[in-house]
Amino acid sequence: MELIENLFMGYPNLWGGGVAHSVLILSLVITLGIALGKIKVAGVSLGVTWILFVGIVFGHFNMNLNEHLLHFLKEFGLILFVYSIGLQVGPGFFSAFKKGGFTLNVVAMIVVFTGVVMAIVLHFVTGTPITTMVGILSGAVTNTPGLGAAQQANSDLNGVDAPEIALGYAVAYPLGVIGCILSLLALKYLLRVKTAQEEAEAEQGMGHIQELTVRPVTLEIHNGSVNGKTLREIHPLVKRRFVVSYICRADGDGEIEMAGADTVLHLNDKILVVSTPIDVEAITVFFGKQVDMVWEKPDSKYISRRILITKSELNGKMLSQLKIRQNFGANITRVNRSGVDLVASPGLQLQMGDRVTVVGSELAVSHAEKVLGNSLKRLNHPNLIPIFLGIALGCILGSIPFVFPGIPQPVKLGLAGGPLIVSILISRFGPQYKLITYTTMSANLMVREIGISLFLACVGLGAGEGFVDTIIHGGGYVWIAYGAIITVVPLFVAGLIGRYALKLNYYTLIGVLSGATTNPPALAYSNDQTSCDAPSVGYATVYPLTMFLRVLTAQLLILSLA
Incomplete structure (x- = not known):
């Protein structure tokens, strides 16, 4: 019995509770989270975000890891996740700014910056701490790298982790997924879309x-x-x-x-x-x-x-x-x-x-x-040198301070922004210098899923201790409403501008809006609405810039208002 208790609660005489304890807790959190992520309600699933909720439950019952080990694994998982994303989107990143792509990215930027403005307004009007509000913002737009960037920026600024960032993210995330899909559906009727005509135009590209x-x-x-x-x-x-x-x-x-x-x-x-x-x-x-x-x-x-x-x-x-x-x-x-x-x-x-x-x-x-x-x-053999060289360069870039007027603390790209930028650049320009940066989709997906799983598990474990108390006694239930506002308002604003001012095809528009919220379930919904690939093209065109802006704005909000 003592063995079981030590395995789950940690060995008191070993750093971090012991290797077996740490690996067991992480493995159980990730396994249960992924299993629950396969459950769909009305065709919608929260996916790997269930790992975060399972981690919160484990953390609530004190089945946790040493705080230093938890911090390392969280940051390492985040680096793997954002670097693999950069390798995937890098080859098409700059080509997305051609004339057609530029217009689509303008719509995505409207979504991003409207959401940031809404978060700032809610912060000053309601008095909600900016750390919590940035967490709500990241959850409302289902953007995990933004969550990681905010946590790291706060850690650099104050020297400690802020669990309220993860709490805000966890509370706002479920409605972020559902709210985005409902907004796309509402836009269809609000814009009075003639589906047959829109699909015919989309089919012709x-x-x-x-x-x-x-x-x-x-x-x-x-x-x-x-x-x-x-x-x-x-x-x-x-x-x-x-x-x-x-x-x-x-x-x-x-x-x-x-x-x-x-x-x-x-x-x-x-x-x-x-x-x-x-x-x-x-x-x-x-x-x-x-x-x-x-x-x-x-x-x-x-x-x-x-x-x-x-x-x-x-x-x-x-x-x-x-x-x-x-x-x-x-x-x-x-x-x-x-x-x-x-x-x-x-x-x-x-x-x-x-x-x-x-x-x-x-x-x-x-x-x-x-x-x-x-x-x-040949492709199945991974090219590890560009991966680890790029991660090293990303850590160096992320640690360089940049001074901006009006911001008291120097801004760093951090362990989310640095590796993301380096991976985009190295995957785009590496071939010109005979540097092989290609990884198979399966290998890239494996690294990405391991990274996001480690990150979400550690974030959940770190936030679990005060989660229930915050929701019941700390007014956390109101955060759901804040998250809903940040999810819905930018989508309607950008949807109306994209349709009436920029004359976007509806199926392209919903793909762009899904990409602007980095929301895979919304993309799956968009693809189900048509047989053409317009939603996927729109999503892929704006995804790289959106991901970069989400990471950057999350850090700037923390550094300028925390």
């Missing part, structure tokens, strides 16, 4: 995502100035990024041919063009008109295959350097990176883990496959 997606179109050549010219000669005249993969001759018997830089075009030829929706209209006007044609025929001698780039020597090389068309007679028509399709322009730099679409004969595609790699075994 129109609106503000037209620079962020790629689609194929069939064109029939009617422009006499094109007649007799090669694609190599035509490209500079069009001044748009596009790839021609197939051609069907007007004077032939309907046989489909591969197209290349030296392919000569004639009047009434049909070509399959891959480009961004924003460029399709100009390309169509230049060549002739759009027509319908089935290119993928059962008896065709050409195939299309997606191939993974897994050879390290290709990392950072431009597509034109591969000479796939000249050497093998195959075409690369698009490149998928981090879930986003890019036009396969000659100057595009490749990265490990890119998925390229190759078209050509079976033999040509097989030869191209050998050059590109397509070996999952």
